[in-house]
Amino acid sequence: MGTPPPPGNPYEEPRIPWTPPPFGQTAPRLAGRWRRLFAGITDAVLVGLVTSPLTVDTLKVASDMVLISVRDGLLVGVIGFFYYWLLQSFWKGQTVGKRLFGMRVVRENGEPAGPGPIAVRQAVEIVLCWVCCLGLVNLAWILFDRRRQALHDKAAGTLVVDA
Numbered sequence: 001m002g003t004p005p006p007p008g009n010p011y012e013e014p015r016i017p018w019t020p021p022p023f024g025q026t027a028p029r030l031a032g033r034w035r036r037l038f039a040g041i042t043d044a045v046l047v048g049l050v051t052s053p054l055t056v057d058t059l060k061v062a063s064d065m066v067l068i069s070v071r072d073g074l075l076v077g078v079i080g081f082f083y084y085w086l087l088q089s090f091w092k093g094q095t096v097g098k099r100l101f102g103m104r105v106v107r108e109n110g111e112p113a114g115p116g117p118i119a120v121r122q123a124v125e126i127v128l129c130w131v132c133c134l135g136l137v138n139l140a141w142i143l144f145d146r147r148r149q150a151l152h153d154k155a156a157g158t159l160v161v162d163a
Contacts, residue, residue, distance in 0.1 A: 028110050028161035030148045031103040036160055040139075042097030047083050051076045077126045084122045089115040094163065104163045113158050121156035128152065 055072040087095045093104035093113050105113045105121070113121075128151060129135035138151045147159060 028106060028159065031101075031160045031162055033142055033148060035101045035103060036142060036148070039095070039097035039101040039103060042100060043084070043095045046096055047076070047080045050083070051079050054079075073130065077130065081122050081126055084125075085115070085118050088113065088118045088122075092163075093118075098160070099163070102163045103160050105158050106161055108157050108159055110161075113156070117156040117158055121152045121158055124155040125150075125152035 054075060084095060088098075088105050091099070093106055098104060105118065107113050107117060125138065128138045141150045142148045149159060153159060
């Protein structure tokens with residue numbers, strides 16, 4: 001009556017192949033969850049300071065509120081994307097918040113992430129933030145993940161480590 005279930009525990013976290021770092025190097029140390037939170041708040045405040053004057057007309061006009069809100073959401077998303085992408089791609093994997101709190105973004109093998117993976121990371125994060133509640137799930141994911149990866153880190157194959 002059907003095929004038997006595959007061997008192993010179906011609820012177990014998938015095993016990720018791990019290779020040791022080259023001789024003489026140590027594996028990067030994962031950044032702490034609280035430091036990631038405070039660095040994220042710092043960066044969000046900075047992006048908010050830049051985007052708030054650009055979106056203030058949302059409070060002035062009530063007739064086209066939905067259209068203005070969509071436009072402003074896209075504007076904030078684009079500015080946020082470029083803030084995170086430019087800084088992390090060309091500033092050693094760091095934003096202002098990550099630099100203040102001593103962290104950086106790297107690939108899972110410890111190499112610098114580079115513009116491609118950083119673009120994937122930020123695009124996934126922005127899309128998750130636009131979809132109701134998934135932004136919170138993305139943030140909360142690092143609380144339960146063994147490697148402290150948010151969903152956008154998993155999509156891009158990146159880790160946040162001590163600088």
